[in-house]
Amino acid sequence: MSLGSGCAYAGSVTPEQAPDSLIQRKQLRARQRIIDAADELFARHGYDAVSVTDIAARAEVGRTTFFRYFGDKTEVVFAKEQALLDTIASAGADDTVGAASDHREAIEQLRPIVLRLFAQVTDDLDAYQHHTDLVEKHLELRAREALKTQQLASNLTEVLRSRGTAQTIAVFAGQIALACYETARRRARTAADLVSESSAAFDEVLTLGCG
Amino acid sequence: MSLGSGCAYAGSVTPEQAPDSLIQRKQLRARQRIIDAADELFARHGYDAVSVTDIAARAEVGRTTFFRYFGDKTEVVFAKEQALLDTIASAGADDTVGAASDHREAIEQLRPIVLRLFAQVTDDLDAYQHHTDLVEKHLELRAREALKTQQLASNLTEVLRSRGTAQTIAVFAGQIALACYETARRRARTAADLVSESSAAFDEVLTLGCG
Structure with a gap:
C-alpha cells in the first residue's frame, strides 16, 4: 500500500537547463515576466488581493500562458x-x-x-x-x-x-x-x-x- | 531573524484531556458530531463538493460552532x-x-x-x-x-x-x-x-x- 508515497508533488512546466532555441528563450522570458509581475503585485497589494488575472495582465500574457508555467497562484511564489x-x-x-x-x-x-x-x-x-x-x-x-x-x-x-x-x-x-x-x-x-x-x-x- | 521559526501552526480549539464538566462533555460531543458528519459527507460526495455549511447542517450545529472547533474545512480532516x-x-x-x-x-x-x-x-x-x-x-x-x-x-x-x-x-x-x-x-x-x-x-x- 506504500503509505505516503502518493505525496508526490505535481510540478509544473519549467524551462530547460540550457535554452538553446528561440522558442525556449521566449518561454523563459515569459515565465520570468510572470514571476516579476507577481512579486511586484504581491508586494504592493498583498498576496490575497492579487488574482491570476491580475498577474497575467501585468505580465502581458494570457491566463492560458500563466497556467502553462504555474499550476496556480501559489506556485508562482x-x-x-x-x-x-x-x-x-x-x-x-x-x-x-x-x-x-x-x-x-x-x-x-x-x-x-x-x-x-x-x-x-x-x-x-x-x-x-x-x-x-x-x-x-x-x-x-x-x-x-x-x-x-x-x-x-x-x-x-x-x-x-x-x-x-x-x-x-x-x-x-x-x-x-x-x-x-x-x-x-x-x-x-x-x-x-x-x-x-x-x-x-x-x-x-x-x-x-x-x- | 530566526528563519522558518514562524512556521508554527495555528491550532484550533480542542477538548481537554479529562472532560469533567457537563459543558466539556457537550463540547466534545459537538466536536465529534462535526467530525463524523464531515467523514460521512466526504465519503459520499467527495471532499470538494462538501462545504462547511453542509457539514454544520448534517452535524446539527451552527457555522459559528463549527468554527469554534475547526479553523476551516481542511482542519476537520x-x-x-x-x-x-x-x-x-x-x-x-x-x-x-x-x-x-x-x-x-x-x-x-x-x-x-x-x-x-x-x-x-x-x-x-x-x-x-x-x-x-x-x-x-x-x-x-x-x-x-x-x-x-x-x-x-x-x-x-x-x-x-x-x-x-x-x-x-x-x-x-x-x-x-x-x-x-x-x-x-x-x-x-x-x-x-x-x-x-x-x-x-x-x-x-x-x-x-x-x-
Missing part, C-alpha cells in the same frame, strides 16, 4: 523552489557516483547537494528574506512550502536510487538529509548562515553513534 | 493529527525526565513518543487508511498534512526544551525524530507496520557513526 527540485531530480541522472552501500555513505552523498541548494536559494539574500516573510504570513503558503520541502527529500531519495542505492537506504538518507536542511533553517540567524549551519548538522548526524 | 500535536505538546510539561545532555540522548528521549504517535494514529487501521486515501487525492490536503507533520517536529523539540535541553540540540533531535517518522511512513507496506518501522529507523539513526 515557489518558482525558485521548483527550480531547485528540478535540479535535484536531474542530479542523479548525469553523474558518475556509484550506489551507496550503507546509510552513512548515502547521507554523505546527499550532503553536497543540500549545501548547493542553500547556496542557490540564498544567492540573493534580500529576495530570499522577502520570500520567507511572504510565506510566513499565509497559512496556505506555509502549507504549500511544507509540501515542497517534503518533495526535496523525495528527490534526494531519487538521486540515490538512480545511482543504484537500495530503496530502504535511499528513503532513510533522503529524510535524514531533509532533517539537516530543516535544522539549518531553524538554527540560522540570518540567511547567510544557512550553508554553514547545514554543514554542521550533517557533521552532527554522521557522528551520532560515536558518543 | 486533520482532527486526529491535531489531537496528536496536543498530546506531544503537553507531554513535556508533566513528566520527570531531565534535560538531554547530547544529541544521542535527546533522540532517545523522543523515540517512545514517536512510537506512541503511530500506535495512536493506527488504533483504527481502516479509518487511518481511509484518511490517507482522502489526503493523497487532494493537493490542498497534502499540503496541509505536510504542515501538520512539520509541526510534529516543533512539538517534539518543545518537549525537549521544556525538560531543559539546549535549543540547538532540541531542534536537531526534533527534526531527526521526524525523519524517523517519515521514513517509517514511506517504508511501511501496511499501517500495521508503522510502529515497527519507526523503531527500526531510530535504531538506524542511533548507530550511524559506528559504521
Whole structure:
C-alpha cells in the first residue's frame, strides 16, 4: 500500500537547463515576466488581493500562458523552489557516483547537494528574506512550502536510487538529509548562515553513534 | 531573524484531556458530531463538493460552532493529527525526565513518543487508511498534512526544551525524530507496520557513526 508515497508533488512546466532555441528563450522570458509581475503585485497589494488575472495582465500574457508555467497562484511564489527540485531530480541522472552501500555513505552523498541548494536559494539574500516573510504570513503558503520541502527529500531519495542505492537506504538518507536542511533553517540567524549551519548538522548526524 | 521559526501552526480549539464538566462533555460531543458528519459527507460526495455549511447542517450545529472547533474545512480532516500535536505538546510539561545532555540522548528521549504517535494514529487501521486515501487525492490536503507533520517536529523539540535541553540540540533531535517518522511512513507496506518501522529507523539513526 506504500503509505505516503502518493505525496508526490505535481510540478509544473519549467524551462530547460540550457535554452538553446528561440522558442525556449521566449518561454523563459515569459515565465520570468510572470514571476516579476507577481512579486511586484504581491508586494504592493498583498498576496490575497492579487488574482491570476491580475498577474497575467501585468505580465502581458494570457491566463492560458500563466497556467502553462504555474499550476496556480501559489506556485508562482515557489518558482525558485521548483527550480531547485528540478535540479535535484536531474542530479542523479548525469553523474558518475556509484550506489551507496550503507546509510552513512548515502547521507554523505546527499550532503553536497543540500549545501548547493542553500547556496542557490540564498544567492540573493534580500529576495530570499522577502520570500520567507511572504510565506510566513499565509497559512496556505506555509502549507504549500511544507509540501515542497517534503518533495526535496523525495528527490534526494531519487538521486540515490538512480545511482543504484537500495530503496530502504535511499528513503532513510533522503529524510535524514531533509532533517539537516530543516535544522539549518531553524538554527540560522540570518540567511547567510544557512550553508554553514547545514554543514554542521550533517557533521552532527554522521557522528551520532560515536558518543 | 530566526528563519522558518514562524512556521508554527495555528491550532484550533480542542477538548481537554479529562472532560469533567457537563459543558466539556457537550463540547466534545459537538466536536465529534462535526467530525463524523464531515467523514460521512466526504465519503459520499467527495471532499470538494462538501462545504462547511453542509457539514454544520448534517452535524446539527451552527457555522459559528463549527468554527469554534475547526479553523476551516481542511482542519476537520486533520482532527486526529491535531489531537496528536496536543498530546506531544503537553507531554513535556508533566513528566520527570531531565534535560538531554547530547544529541544521542535527546533522540532517545523522543523515540517512545514517536512510537506512541503511530500506535495512536493506527488504533483504527481502516479509518487511518481511509484518511490517507482522502489526503493523497487532494493537493490542498497534502499540503496541509505536510504542515501538520512539520509541526510534529516543533512539538517534539518543545518537549525537549521544556525538560531543559539546549535549543540547538532540541531542534536537531526534533527534526531527526521526524525523519524517523517519515521514513517509517514511506517504508511501511501496511499501517500495521508503522510502529515497527519507526523503531527500526531510530535504531538506524542511533548507530550511524559506528559504521
